[in-house]
Amino acid sequence: MSYTNDVRDDKQLLLFLAKQIEEEKLLRRIGRLGECDEQEWRSYEREKSLIWREMREVYVERACDEVKSNYQAPSFRYSLWSEAGKREGKILGNINDYTRDQHEAAHKLEKELMSVYQPRGVKALVTSSGMAALTTIRLALQRAGIGGKVAIGEESYFQNREQLKGIKVEVFDETKQEQVKRLIEEGVRVVLIDSLSNTEKLRAANIEQVAKVIKKVANMRVYLVIDNSMLGPGVDYRELWKLTNAKLEVIVWESLNKFFQYGMDLTMGGVIWSRGKMTEKLFDARMHAGTIMSEISCSMIPKQDYKMMKVYQARMERNKMILSEYLSNCVMAERKGFGGAQIVIPVNKTSSIKISYWVWKCIRETRRRGVQLAVGSSFGLPNTRIYLTARKTEYARMFLRISVGWECELAIREIGEGIRRVFELD
Template identity: 30%
Template sequence: MSKSSLIVNSDLLLETASDLRKDFHELEFLCQSTLTNINNFRYRFLKNKKFLLPETRNTVFQELVRIEKIFSDFRSDIEKSADELSKSQYNFHDLTGLIKLKNVYYDLYRTNVCLVGALITSCDWQSPSSEFSLTTQAGMQTGKIESTFNDYKRDHHLDQKPYEDMFIKEYVTVKNKHAWKALTVSSGQAAFTTILNYLAMEGKLQKKILIGKSSYFQYKNLAVKLLRSKIIEVDETETDKIISLIKRHQPGVIFLDSLCNSKSIAVANLSKIIDFLAKKYRHEVYLVIDNTGLSISFNCWKSLGKHNFLKPIIFESLIKYLQFGLDRVNGGIIIAPTRIASQLFEYRKNLGTNIADFAVYLLPRPNRKMLKLRLEKFERNARLLTLYLHDFLLQNKTNMEKVFYPGLANHETHDWTKDWWFHGCFFNIKFKSEFETTSFYKNFIRLVIACARKNKIGLAGGTSFGLNQTRIYLTSLWTDFGEPFLRISAGTETRLEMESIKKVLTDAILQFDSRIPKGILTEIKKLKKRLHLDRVI
């Protein structure tokens, strides 16, 4: 990151310092989360070490002491670095040094946290014994294993319950938390397949099924191929039409995303739809919501209370926002009323979609306050980039037409999303129609990465979102259930870094335009004229 290419003022430096304080605070939280898991393991180890062979006991204890020291020292180093941000004035050089140090700390943390998962489960068995004659084969869970209940970790294990309980406590904003249960699974997609199989095998898919047109393409693929003629596609932005179709067809199940990972980033007015289903609809209906896009900002929990007819099931990927950018292990979670959750528990077991024991300890412990701060940073950065690009495209003649982001006033769902505090971290860029091809998309991605490399700015070409570093990716390429689009997922970079990323993106746009040979543009214009695509209708 070069100072010569930026306009650096005191306000920008102060905001960057504030960002860094939050980043180091988040690192302290992550370290403390891991140290809590280590301390819990130490307690169990000291209590159960008598069941272990002496050689195993000594090896595990030595590793426990070593890993505990790694994270204790790590936390101390982070606290010392954070102290450097206590002064009242900052300069560019000091802040860029702290930015580099922050990135080093995050990388070291996500690397070392794997050691903790390995340590905590090192003595355990995937098929733990409920009884033994000489030596236990249940490790730290000796005495807690019940035959045919939790003696096969593929079906169910003791490691996941504390995380599931904390998830409900921290992230599900309902009055009666005891009426809801969380179930961890091996991925977000595993969450959907568990729910879909449950609905199919319990006879809940006999009626018509409503599904959002912009639903996530991989689970839409499964639903459409399984249900075929029963499927009614709905446009998420047409709320009144959705309610009208519900009245007319009385569907057994409705599948919607809280925020769609699609070309236009459609957002259903779930508040209005749920209000109708809860107060005015008198037929049983399962409402399945993929909440990966909005996470804890989802504001409809109060309307999803106890109803005789409305049966809500919410699910979310654990590798996006809930993993605090670590991208360390796959996972998913299902949240449902207790009765439905108990049935889903059996389907998770029979389908083999359970989360691995090791994976649970690589997930940061649920903490609403810390996650909200992180989402607010995403919101800030996504708005900075989208507002800047929106104005840039209006003021410059380029081969790109529009930025799709629900936080912009020109988004088609602005009427019901304008007061939200979080609109997701990703946005999409729409090219002019003649350039909406895979080759042009890929060329632009390569240009963005090249510009970032030239300016020494960290930026990744890769899938997913909710990570610390901004990413660019060509999404939905190999599917019949979604249209390919160019997605940019804002990271949690500091204000100073965001200024550099703005420049990288606009430089790439200008270079993209200049590199298209005039002969190709001429041929495109001729083809459009021949096909009458140049006429204004």
């Protein structure tokens, strides 16, 4: 029954994506998907992977077709012929005549993201990557004169901390309310935390509680900046947005190249969520920093659907729980609902050479079992990946991360058996 349900959900997601590009050949192949019975699940997973691969290529081709006639610096007047492409008649001098400042594809994507995922009044600004989103936020706060010491959660992503080099920073335990209270009483005006840490602990902070402490203690406006990349649309911030007032400004940012692409991994991108006048400040900062998401990248992002996203993330949550059955000492996030698509295998003080050897053995064992396992970064992808993370930073201990995919239950159990065998025999 589980295999039948998995095939049904696979076809639902693939059809949802294929219909957007109106590719008849792909639609027919998806229609035939699942003709393999349960004993032939390996053939099924291979065919599903080939469909994913072909669909990615079509998405890129369609995006290229969409923007190929456009200029990055379109003309708005001319003596003989236009140099504006499809934007002819839509360009206003010194307003939208340079796509590094703003462009129609970004506005369209932002409008869709807002309508699908956020309550009224919360605005979206897309950026060239998740890290570019943080760069934009930093510049906006700097331009607004928000200086002094910055507080950052001790389990924040190491590259977030890398961005703060040269700034006076205090690292704090984001689970300790008394530490948050002390920082605000000392005059800290910028607090950075991750909704789910991309570290060996996979710590899930109680962000609403942090916001309430700030709101209660602050005597001037404090900016709570949240990296939501690990959870994406799997977290609902409606109650958090309600807490904002003159003392609490909330800014959420995240990567767009994980969940929002339903695993197709087509392009880099990021998004900033904010309200009110802060959005204007962020817009200006993005313009001056040149961190806007490009036209072609915006055109690659598939249409968003809240219900489909829940199906997509629910499969990864289930696969994570199944995989954890085979890994007795693994670490997972402790939070209700979607807890991210990652499992961490503690490596303590093991050398990177030894860990890389384990990874190689995992690949060899899963190959022997006829099931896909990739070595690579990122998460939220169709197939499970294993990766040595935080290998080259002073801000975090390296850890071995398994990012679960969208496989059927039979495949994820085979992966689990393979990885367990490697660690049991080591």
